[in-house]
Amino acid sequence: MSISTVQQAFEEFERTSVRVADVENRAAKRVQAEFREAVQKALGAWYADSFLAGSYRRKTQAVHLKDLDIVIVLNDPTGELRASPSGALALMKGAAHTYSLVRHVEVKCRAVECELDGHSFWADLVPALQDGRGGLLLAYVDRKEGIEEWRPADPKGQVAACQAKNAATDGAYVPVTRICKFWNQSFTSSPSQEKPMPSYLVEAILHDALSGSCDWSDAVLAFFENAERHLSLPYPSVPCPGKSTDYVDEKLEDPRRLKALAKVQTVLPYVRAAANETDPYKAMDAWVFVFGQSFPAPSTKPGLIAKALRNRTATVVGTGVSVSSSGRQPIPVRSHGPAPTES
Amino acid sequence: MRLDSTIALLTVREMRRLPDVAAYAERARVRLWDLLAYSALAETGDGRLRLVAVFPGHPDTAHPDVLCLDGPRTSKHRNPPFEDGVFGKSATLCLYYRQDPQERRWTAEYGLLGLFDIARVHVTNEYIWRRDGRWPSEDAPHGMTAPAREEPSLAVPPLSPRNTILHRRPSVLPASERPTTARKAAA
Numbered sequence: 001m002s003i004s005t006v007q008q009a010f011e012e013f014e015r016t017s018v019r020v021a022d023v024e025n026r027a028a029k030r031v032q033a034e035f036r037e038a039v040q041k042a043l044g045a046w047y048a049d050s051f052l053a054g055s056y057r058r059k060t061q062a063v064h065l066k067d068l069d070i071v072i073v074l075n076d077p078t079g080e081l082r083a084s085p086s087g088a089l090a091l092m093k094g095a096a097h098t099y100s101l102v103r104h105v106e107v108k109c110r111a112v113e114c115e116l117d118g119h120s121f122w123a124d125l126v127p128a129l130q131d132g133r134g135g136l137l138l139a140y141v142d143r144k145e146g147i148e149e150w151r152p153a154d155p156k157g158q159v160a161a162c163q164a165k166n167a168a169t170d171g172a173y174v175p176v177t178r179i180c181k182f183w184n185q186s187f188t189s190s191p192s193q194e195k196p197m198p199s200y201l202v203e204a205i206l207h208d209a210l211s212g213s214c215d216w217s218d219a220v221l222a223f224f225e226n227a228e229r230h231l232s233l234p235y236p237s238v239p240c241p242g243k244s245t246d247y248v249d250e251k252l253e254d255p256r257r258l259k260a261l262a263k264v265q266t267v268l269p270y271v272r273a274a275a276n277e278t279d280p281y282k283a284m285d286a287w288v289f290v291f292g293q294s295f296p297a298p299s300t301k302p303g304l305i306a307k308a309l310r311n312r313t314a315t316v317v318g319t320g321v322s323v324s325s326s327g328r329q330p331i332p333v334r335s336h337g338p339a340p341t342e343s
Numbered sequence: 344m345r346l347d348s349t350i351a352l353l354t355v356r357e358m359r360r361l362p363d364v365a366a367y368a369e370r371a372r373v374r375l376w377d378l379l380a381y382s383a384l385a386e387t388g389d390g391r392l393r394l395v396a397v398f399p400g401h402p403d404t405a406h407p408d409v410l411c412l413d414g415p416r417t418s419k420h421r422n423p424p425f426e427d428g429v430f431g432k433s434a435t436l437c438l439y440y441r442q443d444p445q446e447r448r449w450t451a452e453y454g455l456l457g458l459f460d461i462a463r464v465h466v467t468n469e470y471i472w473r474r475d476g477r478w479p480s481e482d483a484p485h486g487m488t489a490p491a492r493e494e495p496s497l498a499v500p501p502l503s504p505r506n507t508i509l510h511r512r513p514s515v516l517p518a519s520e521r522p523t524t525a526r527k528a529a530a
Contacts, residue, residue, distance in 0.1 A: 017391055064413075120360050186384070186391075189382040189394075190352075292391075294387060300388075309464065309480045314467075319385055321387070330457075330464045331446075331457055331461055331499050332447055333438055333443070334491055335438065336483045337421065340430055
């Protein structure tokens with residue numbers, strides 16, 4: 001596809017670099033269906049219903065699938081589970097082991113986390129009870145704090161809010177959420193190391209920033225400006241998209257908030273420069289400063305990079321190969337491989 | 344200042360969740376908690392790829408292996424074991440010819456950043472090779488081949504003198520100070 005506008009560049013970037021690969025999505029689709037079936041069989045009469053929740057359901061995961069949230073609604077005719085949230089988690093643990101791909105199970109506060117053989121994503125089985133008024137209660141067990149209770153929650157409300165915002169923005173909200181998460185994930189390769197912002201905070205800040213249809217570059221600018229505004233405040237201020245009386249940043253500690261603010265303030269001048277650039281090709285090059293070498297732009301064209309590699313003038317900038325002379329000079333190795341007979 | 348914040352030491356739990364790393368350990372008959380592995384990111388036309396550098400031995404004595412966990416796996420320069428019977432289809436990048444002179448190989452003095460940068464160049468070469476059928480950087484013929492001629496002028500200085508200090512090899516003792524066989528035996 002020939003790219004002549006910034007919007008086209010963003011769409012190409014989202015399609016090729018940001019969106020979760022089809023192969024992973026297909027695997028997840030199969031796994032979640034099989035897992036829910038196995039759990040239903042294992043639970044027997046305890047099982048009432050199950051549904052997908054979280055960012056997998058909202059389609060807002062970026063680059064790779066991390067986890068699949070599967071909410072299992074339980075029947076509790078005798079009130080036995082209502083009296084024991086930890087009992088509900090133990091029930092989930094037992095049921096999880098009946099699925100052949102489950103290799104390792106760990107009980108967390110709200111769910112049992114299940115590692116799956118041959119997959120880098122995992123599944124969280126979340127036990128839930130009907131609250132009798134059409135809502136749900138989710139288990140919460142924190143042994144260190146001595147908390148064991150059922151808490152009201154509305155996992156379907158977050159999905160509905162996401163879908164409504166996506167419709168209100170003519171389909172910009174979901175892909176731009178992924179793009180903003182892509183930036184948020186660019187600081188570490190380790191899933192257990194902290195990203196600048198919790199993932200759902202990114203979604204909520206963008207949700208709060210967008211009100212109607214817009215170009216994706218404007219949406220990204222709106223995200224960073226709104227992030228700076230919220231992160232500058234020393235109190236919770238980002239409303240939960242699914243329940244506006246709750247704040248997503250309620251548990252965001254000050255040190256993390258300030259670190260995230262510093263990252264946002266560092267990148268914001270580059271975002272403003274890119275969004276305000278009127279020449280589309282210069283704008284694309286400016287977005288490379290924000291999103292890295294996988295953003296389609298004149299300076300990241302494969303032909304240009306190939307020429308620089310041939311001439312040994314290519315350098316490494318950040319985590320990608322660049323035609324810039326100011327990057328790191330790589331060791332001039334000769335790639336190699338085995339002889340066909342050695343394989 | 345860290346030049347690459349994406350480099351991270353992998354924990355056993357993280358390695359267990361990466362099928363390619365788990366398979367590597369199984370092939371090498373190494374338990375995950377005995378494996379030293381780091382991850383980093385690479386941005387290419389194929390998108391954001393996760394790279395994992397695995398050290399099967401001490402970096403001064405054993406070459407590391409770098410795995411690319413994402414993107415297309417068929418390449419001109421990847422190491423076995425190959426998947427689906429397709430030559431060149433695997434996760435293990437064949438970064439350099441180990442018989443080449445020192446200036447064309449990774450050594451511990453270059454640190455993890457130097458290693459991941461070679462891998463980033465490698466996966467960018469792969470992306471272009473898949474599009475155009477040409478490997479843009481220099482490459483060596485497959486299998487046993489003649490090493491490249493020595494060109495010390497190509498040597499890239501280590502990025503930080505600290506790297507050199509951290510990985511400095513012990514200097515060889517003068518003959519007079521070396522332990523004799525008798526002393527060795529006594530020790």
